[in-house]
Every structure is written in structure tokens, then in C-alpha cells.
Amino acid sequence: MTYETLAIERRGAVATIWMDRPAVFNAFNERLIAELAAACAELDADAGVRVVVLAGRGKHFSAGADLNWMRRASDSTEAENLADSRKFAAMLRTLSEMSKPTIARVQGAALGGGTGLTAACDMAIAADDASFATSEVKFGIIPAVISPYVLRAIGPRHALRYFQSAERFGAAEAKAMGLVGEVVTLDELDAAVDRLVQALLACGPQAQLAAKQLIAALAGRPIDDAVAEETAGRIARQRATAEAREGFAAFFDKRSPAWMQ
Structure with a gap:
């Protein structure tokens, strides 16, 4: 597929x-949202892809909504805004539910939807110049569509502050809150992403998907008999897979497993 606002490497x-709109700091518009959804679906269906990195060209990851898009939204009807928001929500869900690991590579501004993209990825590494904000209330709106992902990342207590104050916070604060997992200098950003990529490639792809599904199934649930039984069933099924047999065989044979070759 040919993309106008993205480049896939x-x-x-x-x-x-x-995201390849550096002149507007990779701000969102209808086209970028549609193309991000399509790119995530394309790569998720590609068996040759093991890890997906989301990044932004230029100095900034994403400065949030494009001003022209926001102007059109402010003049639209509620029904038109609902249709628009559903497309944005569907794109974030497609990214979040990819069957392979996803990493946000964040530098510069990651505001509004940029914060949402960071949170929707499985993991994130930020340069120390990165800044984040859920700035929607400054415009009289709310960070509704990105909220499930940001809440999952930083929790309700931090969200109560930043959803209402629209304050910017830096990479160190983002790490302390759980939005990003690692902060490095801008010069070290690509090397840090690559280290994480190599760690992910060393692991079984089907086991990674099963681990992702495990987290989705258990998050927020009480530890009770039902959870204990479900976890026992999940590990039993995974141990019976060809990938698990290969992983154990490779370990005992002191060789690399097939998925690393």
C-alpha cells in the first residue's frame, strides 16, 4: 500500500x-489516522514482521491534532464528530491489539494524541527531550478517545491531575508514572530501541502473543479460584505448543531456537 503521511521502513x-509530516510536527488529521490504522493492520497480517516500532520524522514524535482538523471538528455536527472520533478510536485499538510487540520511539513533543499513541503501544522509550500532555481541556474538550490507554499506563490518580490541568510533563516524569519504560539521550534513542528489539526477537513470537493476551485477560481482576484455574489452563496449553517444544529443545541442546534463525 502507498501512504501519503507515513513511511514504512x-x-x-x-x-x-x-509518521512523516515533520513540517506540522506529525500532527493528526483524517488521512494520518486512516493510514496508521491501515499500516497497523498490514503489518499485523505480515508473518515476516516480528516487532513494530512507531516513530515520528523530524524533531517531534507527534504534536497532537492538526489545527485545520480541529477547526473542521469545531464546525462539525455531533454526528460528524462521532464518526470522526470512532475512526480515531478504531485506529488506537488496532495499534493496541496488534498480535506482535509494539514500541513507541518518542522524541520532542508527544502531545494529546501523541501521548495516546505512546500509551497505546506495548512499551515506549523516550529521549530526554520528550514532553507529554493531555492538553485537550485547554480547548474545552476532553482526552476521551486516548483515555483508556493513558489510564492503563499512568493510573487514575495521575490522570486526574493531567486530564484537568493540561500541564506538560517531561520524560523523567513520564517514566515515573509508567508512560515510558526508559529514558535516554536523543543520540542514544535508536540504540536503546534496538536493544529492546533484539531482546524481543530472542523470544518466541507465539508465546509473546499469549503473554499479551494473558495480561489483557487478567488486568484488574481479583486473584481468586477462577483466575488461578485460568492461568493454569493457559500455561498448560502453551506448554503443549510446537513453539514451546522447540524452546525447551533449543535450551537443552545449547542452540538458538528456530525463531532466531
């Missing part, structure tokens, strides 16, 4: 989706 089993 492939290196072996790793695909990087570059």
Missing part, C-alpha cells in the same frame, strides 16, 4: 512506521 523482522 523494514529491516529484517522489524518494521518501523514513521
